[in-house]
Amino acid sequence: MSFDNAYEAIAETHPEGDARWAFGTGFDDPLSGVDTTVPAGVDTADLAAYCLMLGDDALILSQRLTEWVTCAHELEDEVALANIALDLLGQARMLLSRAGSVEGLDRDEDALAYFRSEPEFRNVRLVELPGGDFGRTIAALLVLSTWRLALLNRLVTSADPVLSAIAAKAVKEVTYHREYAARWAVRLGDGTDYSAERLRSGFADVLPLVDELFTGHAVERRLVAAGVAVDSTELREEFDDVLARVAEQALLRLPEVNRVGSVGGLAGRDGVHTEHFGYLLAEMQSLARADPEATW
Amino acid sequence: MVTRTERDRTVAAEVAESVTDPELPMLTLADLGVLREVTVTDTGGVVVTITPTYSGCPALTEMRTDLHRGLTEAGYTDVRIRTELSPPWSSSWITERGRRKLAEHGIHPPDERSNAPAARDTGGGPVPLTLEPPRREIRCPRCDSNATERTSEFSATACKALYRCLDCREPFEYFKEI
Numbered sequence: 346m347s348f349d350n351a352y353e354a355i356a357e358t359h360p361e362g363d364a365r366w367a368f369g370t371g372f373d374d375p376l377s378g379v380d381t382t383v384p385a386g387v388d389t390a391d392l393a394a395y396c397l398m399l400g401d402d403a404l405i406l407s408q409r410l411t412e413w414v415t416c417a418h419e420l421e422d423e424v425a426l427a428n429i430a431l432d433l434l435g436q437a438r439m440l441l442s443r444a445g446s447v448e449g450l451d452r453d454e455d456a457l458a459y460f461r462s463e464p465e466f467r468n469v470r471l472v473e474l475p476g477g478d479f480g481r482t483i484a485a486l487l488v489l490s491t492w493r494l495a496l497l498n499r500l501v502t503s504a505d506p507v508l509s510a511i512a513a514k515a516v517k518e519v520t521y522h523r524e525y526a527a528r529w530a531v532r533l534g535d536g537t538d539y540s541a542e543r544l545r546s547g548f549a550d551v552l553p554l555v556d557e558l559f560t561g562h563a564v565e566r567r568l569v570a571a572g573v574a575v576d577s578t579e580l581r582e583e584f585d586d587v588l589a590r591v592a593e594q595a596l597l598r599l600p601e602v603n604r605v606g607s608v609g610g611l612a613g614r615d616g617v618h619t620e621h622f623g624y625l626l627a628e629m630q631s632l633a634r635a636d637p638e639a640t641w
Numbered sequence: 642m643v644t645r646t647e648r649d650r651t652v653a654a655e656v657a658e659s660v661t662d663p664e665l666p667m668l669t670l671a672d673l674g675v676l677r678e679v680t681v682t683d684t685g686g687v688v689v690t691i692t693p694t695y696s697g698c699p700a701l702t703e704m705r706t707d708l709h710r711g712l713t714e715a716g717y718t719d720v721r722i723r724t725e726l727s728p729p730w731s732s733s734w735i736t737e738r739g740r741r742k743l744a745e746h747g748i749h750p751p752d753e754r755s756n757a758p759a760a761r762d763t764g765g766g767p768v769p770l771t772l773e774p775p776r777r778e779i780r781c782p783r784c785d786s787n788a789t790e791r792t793s794e795f796s797a798t799a800c801k802a803l804y805r806c807l808d809c810r811e812p813f814e815y816f817k818e819i
Binding site: 590 | 693695696697698699701722723724725726727728729730758759763765767768770771772774792793794795796797798799803817819
């Protein structure tokens with residue numbers, strides 16, 4: 346079949362017509378058909394907030410990793426970073442859908458991703474750090490995936506069957522993410538003086554924000570008592586152990602850094618973010634906000 | 642005696658099982674192990690249950706669309722496609738026929754005895770960290786050489802890794818264990 350111009354080819358009606366798009370051309374609900382009943386005794390506002398915390402971590406890191414597409418140093422790594430971003434986006438979609446369905450405010454995953462403003466996001470701040478520096482990307486990916494893997498591995502036994510099912514899938518994916526980041530950390534650290542310095546400088550940017558992962562937010566504490574959430578204060582030992590082993594293999598002395606604390610007791614989980622976050626959201630949300638009816 | 646519902650179910654299952662994966666068209670959804678169940682209701686409606694391979698697998702929407710279309714074309718008017726997340730899909734659910742067809746098309750099937758940490762059941766304990774490439778028994782799908790090398794743990798899709806053969810020098814894909 347030939348066309349006089351490319352636009353005609355795009356505009357051509359598909360021979361199978363609308364039957365091809367039984368569910369429309371927009372995103373369909375990633376939890377379609379999954380039993381989304383909330384277990385008895387679980388506060389729905391808390392459960393929604395917790396799903397947003399874990400979903401927003403994945404969504405924002407996914408957005409940062411996607412920035413490497415078309416400009417990574419090697420095609421293989423561009424593909425790897427895009428695949429990791431895609432896994433995280435898939436996890437974010439399920440978690441945001443879960444949050445939307447339990448909060449009862451008639452917000453779907455798209456409404457939550459594209460139409461919340463900065464203070465409504467619940468991600469930790471370290472995923473907001475600017476991309477564009479591979480050392481920093483690897484440091485952030487290693488830190489977040491090490492923490493997330495330890496968390497998901499425990500979340501598999503959550504009293505919430507949806508969180509448990511999402512975790513059981515995600516734990517396998519994040520295993521591959523952590524391996525990718527860890528092997529690159531070793532390759533950079535045990536590479537040239539220059540590559541080692543770039544990795545060290547990446548960790549110097551990320552490590553100040555690490556404590557936030559282990560503070561145990563009030564929402565989390567209440568859900569731990571209900572058997573739904575994982576107590577993040579218990580993840581520190583496994584996290585420190587993995588980072589120490591990677592650092593040893595990478596011949597890297599993790600930099601001593603001044604910890605960035607909370608702002609009046611508030612941090613990312615409370616909607617207090619870094620100065621980089623607004624720019625990230627502007628890029629991520631601009632199309633959806635300019636044309637709220639857009640589908641893709 | 643075969644009841645009408647039972648016959649309907651058999652036919653619906655055959656249609657659903659013949660639908661192919663949009664990204665691995667040499668495999669049916671049944672070969673891949675993502676097709677979990679086909680049931681027929683008393684009123685003749687069909688409910689198909691599928692499970693995603695990876696959380697972000699963009700092929701899931703296509704699979705649902707293809708299943709819906711296949712069953713509608715086969716004459717079923719009430720078709721529902723359910724997603725089931727638990728238990729999570731595992732590469733060990735790829736059927737023998739699926740593994741054979743992958744290999745015939747130059748994609749190495751997963752080595753379930755590999756030490757890749759995602760392939761192992763840790764029984765609730767910490768997921769082990771391995772800093773070396775996973776041990777896998779891999780022969781080049783083109784020349785059968787066992788001198789192969791991993792170029793990347795990720796390939797054109799999240800479910801595959803990229804390898805190359807050191808003898809015939811050709812790159813090939815490997816279906817990862819999860």
